[in-house]
Amino acid sequence: MPDGPKVDTPSAAESEVAADARELTRHRVVEAAADLLAREGRDAVTTRAVAAAAGVQAPAIYRLFGDKDGLLEAVAEHGYDAFLAAKHVDAHSRHPVEDLRAGWDLAVEFGLTNPELYALMYGEPKRGTTSAAFHAGMQILVGRIRRLAAGGWLRVDEKLAAALIHATARGAVLTWLSLPDDQRDPALLTAMRESMVAAVTHEKPAVQDAGPAGAARTLRALLPEQTTLSSAEQHLLGEWLDRLASDG
Amino acid sequence: MPDGPKVDTPSAAESEVAADARELTRHRVVEAAADLLAREGRDAVTTRAVAAAAGVQAPAIYRLFGDKDGLLEAVAEHGYDAFLAAKHVDAHSRHPVEDLRAGWDLAVEFGLTNPELYALMYGEPKRGTTSAAFHAGMQILVGRIRRLAAGGWLRVDEKLAAALIHATARGAVLTWLSLPDDQRDPALLTAMRESMVAAVTHEKPAVQDAGPAGAARTLRALLPEQTTLSSAEQHLLGEWLDRLASDG
DNA sequence: ATCAGGCATGAATCAATGATATCGCCAACC
DNA sequence: GGTTGGCGATATCATTGATTCATGCCTGAT
Known part of the structure; x- marks a missing residue:
């Protein structure tokens, strides 16, 4: 059973130049594979080619990446x-909802620009769970979702929002x-994008006044309508909200 | 170069019992492959297995299906x-929009029930264009879309509607x-379904009134900024807000 | 400066798999 | 009844992912 790609272990006495050389060949192999993938399709990406x-x-491929799956990853x-x-994504825009649109467009554009790569990443369902690139892509959206939530724009749960954004983009790209x-x-x-925006925001x-105090005030007013918390929990929550509301 | 699976040609002199036998073995092979696919995954579907x-x-597989791709098709x-x-889909329901929902649910249920098969059909983009099953699936929706259009419910082009329905279902299933x-x-x-309905019809x-969930989400996102509550209080508050946020 | 050890190199090689070739038999048609 | 065509069966080829093994170089220690 292979241990996967060799990495620098603390005890290993490995010179830095060797590590650099390794990183260099690794990069060369990855670029060769990416070029082959984009140019001649997935079937052309054989270990020999x-x-x-x-x-x-x-x-060398197996020493560097463990197996072919590691290379594709x-x-x-x-x-x-x-x-x-x-x-070079510009982090902040005027409006968080516009940021959401831009983020979705970016994800879709990536798919349309790199169809073979996208199919590799998001085609087979099983790959989604383990892929590092999968999480990396999601992570970019999480920040924007957080700002949407902070502004009171979010219609649904943050995790559900992330899933919705990803699912609409995935369906749009693969269908396209x-x-x-x-x-x-x-x-x-x-x-698809506007449909996603309508579903998410x-x-x-939902909150008029900015900051935690404003959100606390709004929630305080709406608290009697909730049905998920016990009456004791609701009571204590009410006191905390009062403190938060008077903080600002 | 194989001509693809042999079919009854008008000029061919082929007995009916032979054709029946052929159909029988063909069916047996397809079921064996489908069983293997569902039970042990795509990699287990080798021609030998x-x-x-x-x-x-x-x-025999190549005589019946041309190549492995023909078998998978x-x-x-x-x-x-x-x-x-x-x-046994009931063709007509009371409301065409309800029919649309039912059709979408059906497509999604198919994917969730047959994950390996669905990945085979809709995972790789290239397969979509040529697959007969692809068009068969779409064809079912076209009828419902037509009835939506006849009732004046359709917000967009019929072809765009079909694409939207398919894309949302595809994204939902693969993401799931x-x-x-x-x-x-x-x-x-x-x-995803309701988002699709809103985009198509x-x-x-149904305007869900704001409720406490929206304010809870907002406050949840802003919680790190507050300075009034102790960290223990903030932690517990966070849990309650999560519950409230996912309530709606 | 010398030497031991580890690691990459290079070729050969294995196992699995998609796809065919070939041969013989059996049944159906003229 | 002869012939033709398809099917079963065995063997086989080519590709590909993955691995083994011996050799030699380079690093780092003595």
Whole structure:
């Protein structure tokens, strides 16, 4: 059973130049594989073809990535990073809902720009759970969702919002890529996006006043309507909300 | 170059019993492959394993289906037909929009019930264009869309509606299957469905009144900023807010 | 400066798999 | 009854993922 790619262990006496060389060949192999994938499709990405394109021997791939799946994983991560680096995302926009749209568009654009890579990452369901690139992509959205929530725009749970954003983007991209060129209607993408925005956000923020105090005031007023907390919990919650409301 | 599966040609002199026998073995092979796929996953579906399970020789598969892709295509079509036959869809319901919901639910249920098969059919984008099962699945929705259009419920183009329905279902299923069991929230499916309904039809969405959930979500996101409560109080408050936020 | 050890290199190699070739038999058609 | 065509069966080829093994180099210690 292979231990996976060798990594620097604290006890290992490994020179830095060797580690650098290793990182260099690793990068070369990943780029060769990514190029092969984008240029000739997934079936062209064989260990032999990658090794030949990168100028290394076949066993080197297994030393570097453990197995072919490890290589593909590295390719996915590299492709995603490269795309994000090229787009230099501007973190803040005027409106959090606009940020949401921009984030969704970005995810979709990644799929449309790198169809083979996207199919690799999000085609087979099983890969989703373990992929590092999967979480990396989600993480970008989490920050925007948090700001939506802070502004009182979020219509649903944060986790549900993340799932909705991802699912709509995934369906939009895969469906788009499935369609022949002459049937690809850009309206599909905008419709999916706006549908997602409507599902995830309110038209008006649920809280008028900004900051924790404002949110606490709003929740305090609506507290009698809730049915999930016990009366004791509700009572204590009410006191805390009063303190928070008077804090600002 | 294989001509694909042999079919009855008008000029061919082929006895009916031979054709029946052919159909029988064909069916047996398809079922063996489908069983293998559902039971042991896609990687277990090798030509040898299928041939052994069906009690035929490996070359028989190629005589019947042309190549492995033809076999998988047949498996997809068979699986879809079998699912629809088992559900005996009632064609007409009281309301065309309800029909739309039912059709979407059906498509999603198919995916959740046959994850491996669904990944086979809708995982890789390229397969979508040529697959017969792909069009068969779409065709069922087209009828319902037509009735929506006849009733004046359709908000968008019929083709766009079909694409939207398919894309939302595809994203919902693949995302659902990607999530580990403990993170699968049924609300994702209903939210995706209602989002689709809102995008496709004129039915006005049930305006869920704000309620405490929205304010709870807002306060939850802003909780780290508050300075009034102790960390223990904040922790417990966070848990309550999570419960309130996911209530709506 | 010398030497021991580990690690990468390079070739060969294994096992699994998709896909065919070939041969013979049996049944159906003329 | 002869012939043709399809099917069963065995063997086989080519590709590909993955591994083994011996060799040699380079690092780091003595």
